Amino acid sequence: MRYGFLDEDAKKEIRRATLKAIAIPGYQVSFASRELPIARGWGTGGLQVTLAIINEEDCLKVIDQGCDGSVNAVNIRNFIVSVTDNQTTLDTVCADIIQSRHRIPEEPMREGQTLVLQVPYPEVLTNVEADSYKQKVMHANSDYAKLWVLLYEDTAQFGDSRIGHRYPVMVHDRYAMDPSPIPKYDTKKLNNNKALILLGAGREKKIYAIPPYTKVEPLKFEDREFKVESFANKKCARCGASGVFMDEVHTNEGEVKFYCNDTAYCDKQLEKGAR
C-alpha cells in the first residue's frame, strides 16, 4: 500500500483543488473524488483532503461529534494510521491536522494547524435551488436573495431562522457557504480563526476552504441577534466546566445530566482539577 492510500495523481489533484480553494475563500472547487474503503457519506471528503495533505511529521487528531473515541472517529483514525503510520493525539493543542465531523474543538486553534471538516452538503443554496447550474450562476452573481427570503419567512413565522445546525455563512463578504453541520455555537469560531480550515465533500465532489484570519459571518438580518445554543447555568457533571457545548444525557434513573461534548477538553479540565 502506498503512503496515504491514494495514487499520486489523485493526491496531486486534491492538493491543487485545495490550493485553489484557499485562494478563493468560500468557493467550492470541484474535484474527481476517489472512492475510499470507507463508505460515501461517512467522511470521505475530509478523508481525501487529509490523505492528500498529511506528511510523515504530522500529528493527527480525529473527532466525530466532539469525541475522539466514537466508532466513526476510531475507524477513520485507524484507517489513516494503517496507510501512513503517522502519530496521533487526542490533544487539540498538539495536533497538526484535526479531522472532524460536526464540531470545532473547544480549545482555540492556533496558526499552523489545519482543521479538516467533513461535509455532507457543500452547496448552501441546495435547499432553495436544486439545479446545480442555476446554483453556479447565483454564486457567480453573489445572488443570495432566495436565502434571504427563506430567512425572512422563518423569522416572520417563528421569530428566528429554523436552521439549527449548518447555518449559512458569508465568507469574506463574497461567497455564501455551508460550514458543514456544526452547531451555531461553533459558527462564530470560523471568523478570524488562526488555523486553516479545509472542507471536503466526497459524495458531492467539492473542496472549499477558509484560510486563516478570514472574515466569516452568519447570514442574518442587521436588527436580529444571532442566537447560538445556550447551556446557561449548566455544568459538566464530569469535569465541572461551564460555557461549553454540552451533551444532554438522560440516565436510566430518569435524571438529566450535562457533559462536555468535546471529550478531549473534558479530560484536560479533569486533569487540571486533579493537579
Add this chain to the structure above:
Amino acid sequence: MGFVAIKGGEEAIKNSLAFYEEEINLNQKIDAFAIENSLRYGVDKVISEGSLYSKKLSAQAILKAGGDLLNASFFLRAHRSSCARAGIAKTIHTDEMRVVRRISSAFKDIKGGQILGPSGDYEVKLILTKTIDKTVWDDYKNDDIFVESALKPLRDANMIKTLPKDEHISDITRVFPSAPYPRSAVMQIMARGESGSMLAFAYTSMRGYGDVHPTIGDLRLGRSEVKFTHPFTKNEVKIGEIDITACEAAATFEKQSDGSTKLTTGFGCCFGFNETKAISMSILDTTLYNKSHTIGQGGIADNFEMIVHHIDGIESQGFTNHYKLPHYVTFQADLQVYENAKKYLSIGEKK
C-alpha cells in the same frame, strides 16, 4: 497517547466486526471460484456497478460482503482508487462483438436472425418443481457470431436522429463534470449506475411521469475485444475480452431543426450480462436527450440533475447508511431551535 477519552469505540468496532464475520462465514464452504462460475449475474452486476472489470475480485467481494451486491461493488470501487490509470482503450463497437444472444422486438425478421441465446425469460418461475430437461441440440453451432445492429437499416436510410459527438471524451473518475453535462460523462455515470435505481427512474417515464414507450431495437449480450495502444511500442494490442450487454431502444419520432422528421433512439451499455440495466439505460438515454415531444409538465427521468446525481449505488448507499452515525450534536442544536420557536409561537397565541 492517553486513552482516557476513548469511550469503548475501538473495542466495539473490533467485536462488532468479529461478530459480523462469524455471521457471514457460516457459508465458508463456498469459494470465490464457485461464485464466479455459478452466480454470474451477481458477479456481473458487481463489476458493472463497481466500475472495475475483474470477475475474480468481484467474486471475492461478494464473499466478503456476504452476498450483499451493493456492498460488493463498494469493495471494487475502493480497490480501483489504489490503482493508477494506464490510459484509455480504443472504442468498442458493439456491431463487432461476438454475440451469444441478440434479439430485436422491433422487427420479426432481422439480418443475422433472432438469437435467443442464454435467457431465463421464458422460464416458469416455480421454485420447487424443477425437472432437468436434457435436450440435445443437434444443429448447435460453435461458430462465432457477429451481427450488425438490427437498427442499422434504419440508420442507413437516414431515419434515425443522431446526436453530436463529444469532441473531448470525459473521464468521470478524473473530472466530474458540472452542468450542462457532456454526453460521454452522462453515459459513463449510467454505465456504472446502480441497476435498481436506473430501473426505477426508467420506469417512471414508462408509467406516468413521461411518455417514452420504447421498442427494443437491438439487445445483445456477448464478448468484445479490448484494444489498447501499447505505451512503448505504440502498436495497437488486444489486452483481453470483456462480457458486455448493449441495448438500442427506438422511441417516438421528432421534428428536427433542419425540418426533417426522425426517429429517436437511446443507447445503453454495461459490463457483464445485465439486460435490465442496459434496457433501463437506453430508456434514460432516450428520455434525457428527447424531452420536447411531450405535452405538459417535465418528467423525472428527463431531468439531467435527477439522473446524474441520484443513480450511483455506492454514493446513495453510503449516504443512506451514514444516518446510522451519531448525530447528537446536530440534533441537540435542532432541538434548541425547536424550543425557541415553540416559545415564540406560544407568546404569540397569548397576545
